[in-house]
Amino acid sequence: MxxxxxxxxxxxxxxxxxxxxxxxxxxxxxxxxxxxxxxxxxxxxxxxxxxxxxxxxxxxxxxxxxxxxxxxxxxxxxxxxxxxxxxxxxxxxxxxxxxxxxxxxxxxxxxxxxxxxxxxxxxxxxxxxxxxxxxxxxxxxxxxxxxxxxxxxLVVNEIQIDEINRKILYLLSQGIKTRSLTEHIDLSMSSIEKRKKQLKELFSIDDGKDETLISEARKKGFI
Structure with missing residues (x-):
């Protein structure tokens, strides 16, 4: 047929x-x-x-x-x-x-x-x-x-990250500075800073640097 x-x-x-x-x-x-x-x-x-x-x-x-x-x-x-x-x-x-x-x-x-x-x-x-x-x-x-x-x-990774946190990671990886994130995400600067702090705790970032956070997130497949 x-x-x-x-x-x-x-x-x-x-x-x-x-x-x-x-x-x-x-x-x-x-x-x-x-x-x-x-x-x-x-x-x-x-x-x-x-x-x-x-x-x-x-x-x-x-x-x-x-x-x-x-x-x-x-x-x-x-x-x-x-x-x-x-x-x-x-x-x-x-x-x-x-x-x-x-x-x-x-x-x-x-x-x-x-x-x-x-x-x-x-x-x-x-x-x-x-x-x-x-x-x-x-x-x-x-x-x-x-x-x-x-x-x-994504399946094997135990860390659960919501869409907003994922977007924060992506924007940071693209070179967007923290102070400019409010132009891309509908949150206050204090809310964004709080989420960044939580992300650094999730990924066990000891030095507090955004570059280290991005590196770890990329290793784990979130970027």
């Missing part, structure tokens, strides 16, 4: 999309027919998804995270598009392909999107893309090695 699979690929580099297309077309099963649409920015992807939702929904959607935002500023990334796709086409399979390999970003993407596939581009080979696609069609999810390593760290 022939299986027609409607696909949308979103990436701002046409040559990367061409590589994905060529790989899937060359490795598809004999009974699979792939119909592939492509988009290089949020506006085009938005238009294609809304049209598909009205006419024939996509079966699989591939999203890069960093792509040009929509003109109205409402869609700023592939993450936003993935969330929208789940509203428009809840039965479609969502695959994230990204260069981002920081554990904070990985954690947020899994929490916010719960994708059927999550592939880090630096892990990716043609054979893995082909394997991931076929696996996701039958038995999702499929995560590439960097994502799995992060998830394994």
């Amino acid at each position: 022939n299986q027609v699979i409607n696909i949308l690929m979103v990436d701002d580099h046409p040559i990367i999309i061409e590589g994905y297309q060529n790989t899937l077309m060359a490795t598809k099963k004999d009974n699979q027919t792939l119909i592939i649409d492509t988009a290089n920015d949020c506006d085009t992807a938005d238009l294609l998804m809304r049209r598909a939702a009205r006419e024939k929904p996509y079966d699989v959607l591939f999203f890069d995270i960093r792509i040009p935002p929509s003109r109205d500023g409402l869609l700023t990334s592939g993450e936003d598009l993935a969330k929208l796709s789940k509203q428009l086409m809840p039965n479609a399979k969502v695959i994230i392909l990204t260069m981002f390999n920081e554990s904070y970003r990985i954690h947020n993407i899994i929490k916010n999107i719960n994708p059927d596939g999550f592939l880090i581009k630096s892990d990716l080979t043609s054979s893995e893309l082909a394997e991931a696609f076929q696996h996701i069609m039958v038995s999702p999810p499929y995560y590439s090695s960097t994502v799995n390593q992060f998830l394994n760290k």
Whole structure:
């Protein structure tokens, strides 16, 4: 029985999309027919998804995270598009392909999107893309090695850290000074200082330095 699979690929580099297309077309099963649409920015992807939702929904959607935002500023990334796709086409399979390999970003993407596939581009080979696609069609999810390593760290780590504390760690790791954290987090400076103190106690930071805190948090997979 022939299986027609409607696909949308979103990436701002046409040559990367061409590589994905060529790989899937060359490795598809004999009974699979792939119909592939492509988009290089949020506006085009938005238009294609809304049209598909009205006419024939996509079966699989591939999203890069960093792509040009929509003109109205409402869609700023592939993450936003993935969330929208789940509203428009809840039965479609969502695959994230990204260069981002920081554990904070990985954690947020899994929490916010719960994708059927999550592939880090630096892990990716043609054979893995082909394997991931076929696996996701039958038995999702499929995560590439960097994502799995992060998830394994998270499972075995006993330290529980909430989203705000995780964001504080991430911002500090990006060079944001403590005095500027209130611009990024909706808390008072005293609340942020209290959380930083708790984090240093959790990670057993004896010297009190932010640099040591960040180093320990990174070792344990929280950044």
